Amino acid sequence: MPSSPIRKLAPFADAAKKEGVQVYHLNIGQPDIETPHIMMEAVQHANLKVLEYTDSRGILSLRKKLAAYYISKGMDVNYEDVLITIGGSEAILFAFMACLDEGDEIIVPEPFYANYIGFAMAAGIHIIPITSSITNGFALPPIASFQEKITPRTKGIFICNPNNPTGYVYSESELLQIRDLIKEKDLYLFSDEAYTEFSYEGNVKSTLTLQGVADRVIMIDTFSKKNLHKQD
């Protein structure tokens, strides 16, 4: 397993801090948003005698609330489709493990979030990168370049929208092109939408709004990048 390239930098930052150097952590996706007091209070004052196992799909009320949150953003989702994991990382790993077999391939526009490499390795699958270009702001590479990479082992396309690290937000027409491709080639679409609340030019169109592919789209999201102050 490769170590996380992001975490690799942590000891250097710690050493620099010890020497009194001011460090700006541009390497880790840690939003500087205060955790809502109501949440911290609920944790501190939880009146539980035994911290019990819960439903392995997640607490029902949380799944229902999340479904309502996604529906309010125009997504077609039922609470029964929502599974709770320990963050986005575990969700990506579980999605790979659930949908793919050892040796399968997924096509991923690069540059991409470096930890995908470790998750793919843990699941025994291969990432086939397609380079996006700085000259057009890292837009979706032409669909023909995806088609060229498709082999009998290709089982899915993986996108990150908004993209980490490029910040690129896929347009509706790009998402529709991906939708048509996954339908035509019988592929899964894994969509990491962790950063949807960090879009500054209107709403990000989720893959869960795409018609006709609900049975093959896995959307991954995480509380670690949510601005909970924006919701009620």
Ligand SMILES: Cc1ncc(COP(=O)(O)O)c(C=O)c1O
């Ligand atoms: C694009 C992207 N996806 C997934 C994750 C992992 O999310 P989590 O920290 O909830 O495991 C991160 C974390 O930085 C990320 O940047």
